[in-house]
Amino acid sequence: MSNWGEEENWASAADAQENLSAKVKGIEIVDKKDNTQTDAAAASPTDTNAAAGDAKKEGPAGDKEEVEETALSAEQNSLMRKLIRDKLVQSSQKLEVQQRDPSSPLYSVKSFEQLNLAPELLAGVIEMGFNRPSKIQETALPLLLANPPENMIAQSQSGTGKTAAFVLAMLSRVTVAKEYPQCLCLSPTYELALQTGKVVEEMGKKLKNLSVTYAVRNNKVRRGEKITAHIIIGTPGTTQDWIKFEAFDPSKIEVFVLDEADVMIATQGFQDQSIRVHRKLSKNCQLLLFSATYEEAVMRFARKIVTEPNIIQLRREEETLDNIKQYFVKCTSKEKKADALSNIYSVLSVGQAIIFCATRKTAKWLAQTMCEGGFVVALLSGELDVEQRASILRRFKAAKERVLVTTNVCSRGIDVEQVTLVVNFDLPIDMQGRADCETYLHRIGRTGRFGKSGIAINFISQNRDEMVLREIEKHFGIKVHNLDTNDFDDMENKIGEK
Structure with missing residues (x-):
């Protein structure tokens, strides 16, 4: 490095x-x-x-x-x-799963009820119109929600339900009684961050007293101000400002998500920020990288920063x-x-x-x-x-x-x-x-x-x-x-x- x-x-x-x-x-x-x-x-x-x-x-x-x-x-x-x-895309492409622990049995779920979610969270999922998990969700969610938490690098084409998958993982890890940020999701653009935040708010609306905040442009914090929201959705620049001003403690983050990870890793500036934030997280923080594509160089870098990940990739087809x-x-x-x-x-x-x-x-x-x-x-x-x-x-x-x-x-x-x-x-x-x-x-x-x-x-x-x-x-x-x-x-x- x-x-x-x-x-x-x-x-x-x-x-x-x-x-x-x-x-x-x-x-x-x-x-x-x-x-x-x-x-x-x-x-x-x-x-x-x-x-x-x-x-x-x-x-x-x-x-x-x-x-x-x-x-x-x-x-x-x-x-x-x-x-x-x-609407969700029905993907015909097959997924390849490389598990962190190959001896652990691989299983998938055919309904959200099988995930043993909190009743309020399950109600939010169903109210959003998710009747059954998509292909990426039925494969990824059992691994995302496992205890102890496991890291993941996941690939699936746009529109297949990746956002809902990692949002559900974040919401499942939040303890509402703890009034400090426990989940952090970074997106490459202001607009994408807002879109992800809408999914968080909608899916988690049944969780009493859940709060979400946005580390995006024009949403500045004063030096010494403390963020009490449970989930932060942000872009790299503003998030780094918040960390610099000690608005929240990154070592207390339990789930860190890089959305559109290929862009975040391959784009100058974003990769630097990924490394900087990663260094401030605790060793027990769950790292989740989600993207529609991964070039070989990006995947190599992802493997360097994510320890012992479960990897879900589209099977390569010519x-x-x-x-x-x-x-x-x-x-x-x-x-x-x-x-x-x-x-x-x-x-x-x-x-x-x-x-x-x-x-x-x-x-x-x-x-x-x-x-x-x-x-x-x-x-x-x-x-x-x-x-x-x-x-x-x-x-x-x-x-x-x-x-x-x-x-x-x-x-x-x-x-x-x-x-x-x-x-x-x-x-x-x-x-x-x-x-x-x-x-x-x-x-x-x-x-x-x-x-x-x-x-x-x-x-x-x-x-x-x-x-x-x-x-x-x-x-x-x-x-x-x-x-x-x-x-x-x-x-x-x-x-x-x-």
């Missing part, structure tokens, strides 16, 4: 990462059918000072709309995935493109690309479609053109803050718009089961103009979700595009076939309903 200097400005770095969105002025996203703004367009922008998803540099004229937009950061993606969830048919269409201009889209729709029965453009300007032009052609279109690009983007995605998931025109801000992490078509209006390239194969995989992976088949169509309009497509073919060992959108028989044979 490194020696951390006392004057390290990690807190400022953490707070900066909480400022995820920019003030948005004069944005209108119009539904052509009823000429009304979407929920997102009408929403009040978040009052923060960092642009979300903007590219770092501008073009010659300083026009951000002409610049290729970058994908969401890890913490933005985490927030986005949670904001658009309206990413495959086998269930996605991939084609390219030659077009000489963006207008020809729009014409090709109309022809594709005349042949293909599309559930919902996502169309990726390189710049905001192209995305706005295409959305307007498609609206004028009678399509119901949603537009998603980098000038919207995270909550506004989530509002648009919720509408899209509800099929209020059938077409989503977007930039790289939506290239990964968003699962919409009904998406059957992905169009690369512009092929993804890196800063050097070469094929961005990772982004290509994430883009076309928005279709063919949950084992279903999908179609990906790539528009190419110049020699550079052909070179980029050849790079993509070589990288994935695939052949992307030509599609003639002016030949309706050819399209019917290749992409029509069989």
